[in-house]
Amino acid sequence: MLRRDYPGLDCSVAKALEVIGERWSLLIVRAVMHGNRRFGEIQESLGIARNVLSARLERLVEEDILERRAYQEGPPRFEYFLTEKGLDLWPALIALLHWGDRYSPSPDGPRRLIVHKECGGGVSERGTCESCGKVLHARDARELPGSESESTPFAAEAI
Amino acid sequence: MLRRDYPGLDCSVAKALEVIGERWSLLIVRAVMHGNRRFGEIQESLGIARNVLSARLERLVEEDILERRAYQEGPPRFEYFLTEKGLDLWPALIALLHWGDRYSPSPDGPRRLIVHKECGGGVSERGTCESCGKVLHARDARELPGSESESTPFAAEAI
DNA sequence: GTGGCTTAGTTGCATGAAGCAACTGATGTG
DNA sequence: CACATCAGTTGCTTCATGCAACTAAGCCAC
Numbered sequence: 001m002l003r004r005d006y007p008g009l010d011c012s013v014a015k016a017l018e019v020i021g022e023r024w025s026l027l028i029v030r031a032v033m034h035g036n037r038r039f040g041e042i043q044e045s046l047g048i049a050r051n052v053l054s055a056r057l058e059r060l061v062e063e064d065i066l067e068r069r070a071y072q073e074g075p076p077r078f079e080y081f082l083t084e085k086g087l088d089l090w091p092a093l094i095a096l097l098h099w100g101d102r103y104s105p106s107p108d109g110p111r112r113l114i115v116h117k118e119c120g121g122g123v124s125e126r127g128t129c130e131s132c133g134k135v136l137h138a139r140d141a142r143e144l145p146g147s148e149s150e151s152t153p154f155a156a157e158a159i
Numbered sequence: 160m161l162r163r164d165y166p167g168l169d170c171s172v173a174k175a176l177e178v179i180g181e182r183w184s185l186l187i188v189r190a191v192m193h194g195n196r197r198f199g200e201i202q203e204s205l206g207i208a209r210n211v212l213s214a215r216l217e218r219l220v221e222e223d224i225l226e227r228r229a230y231q232e233g234p235p236r237f238e239y240f241l242t243e244k245g246l247d248l249w250p251a252l253i254a255l256l257h258w259g260d261r262y263s264p265s266p267d268g269p270r271r272l273i274v275h276k277e278c279g280g281g282v283s284e285r286g287t288c289e290s291c292g293k294v295l296h297a298r299d300a301r302e303l304p305g306s307e308s309e310s311t312p313f314a315a316e317a318i
Numbered sequence: 319g320t321g322g323c324t325t326a327g328t329t330g331c332a333t334g335a336a337g338c339a340a341c342t343g344a345t346g347t348g
Numbered sequence: 349c350a351c352a353t354c355a356g357t358t359g360c361t362t363c364a365t366g367c368a369a370c371t372a373a374g375c376c377a378c
């Protein structure tokens with residue numbers, strides 16, 4: 001990507017893309033929302049090269065989108081959590097997810113179903129609950145297995 | 160970016176990013192929404208290298224996000240317009256714009272103001288009208304000058 | 319009709335990011 | 349002691365990006 005910034009552009013979309021527009025960045029955020037917290041988990045779930053993941057995590061922590069917390073001392077080991085700033089990417093992710101679903105659909109329907117924790121209603125393209133109509137945020141939603149089954153807290157204890 | 164695809168990832172966000180996740184792609188879509196239709200206009204408004212713009216436009220046309228239309232024969236000249244698929248990126252762009260605005264604010268308030276054409280109300284992070292509450296789409300909104308003044312049809316005649 | 323201007327690209331080259339595989343370092347297990 | 353695990357780091361190759369210069373095709377003025 002040569003440079004990650006877009007010099008001279010006074011545009012909020014460009015500012016956002018300077019932070020999360022690099023290859024893999026947004027997918028890492030999504031992986032963490034999905035419940036992957038450790039280096040190895042994220043690496044495996046995305047199939048990203050380890051050196052690239054290392055660089056991206058460092059930058060995402062620098063940008064205050066992820067937080068790195070030690071979960072043991074022995075050999076120091078860390079987990080990555082989303083900050084508020086990171087969780088606030090949820091509406092953008094939901095919009096992209098719906099767009100991807102609409103225009104590159106998988107043969108067996110939506111790959112994963114995001115639902116409102118409280119009432120179980122589907123989450124619309126705009127991040128609102130299709131059943132109760134509430135405007136949702138990252139912590140209000142969780143992910144259902146869809147076709148694959150795995151761990152499924154969409155930002156459940158993401159903090 | 161080496162590869163633009165994310166092989167092996169069964170995720171709608173990844174599918175979306177395979178199409179519009181390359182450096183510059185989303186900014187080109189935004190530039191066209193903003194009213195830039197010609198090669199030179201887009202190039203100048205973004206400061207992108209001409210060969211890269213050429214490659215991106217070709218791909219966006221291939222992916223049916225932009226449509227290339229001749230506006231003269233003499234020396235063949237073209238303009239680029241958004242398709243429905245391209246216009247449907249609006250909610251994602253709005254979400255990113257708000258996120259960028261919140262976390263990389265410009266010193267003099269929002270860089271550009273997006274408003275509901277019909278009633279003049281502001282457009283929320285979710286792409287709804289803050290005044291009348293309607294769920295908006297690309298064609299329902301337009302852009303106000305903000306701090307800079309320029310042409311301002313946010314997808315006004317984007318088709 | 320020759321030189322210059324505009325528009326929309328294309329070509330060639332230097333740089334640097336991404337991918338891959340192998341390695342490190344600290345620790346825990348049989 | 350040998351081996352495995354986890355979280356990276358290092359070295360190397362390949363391909364995308366950015367820059368600048370060039371092409372092409374018509375238009376305009378003198």
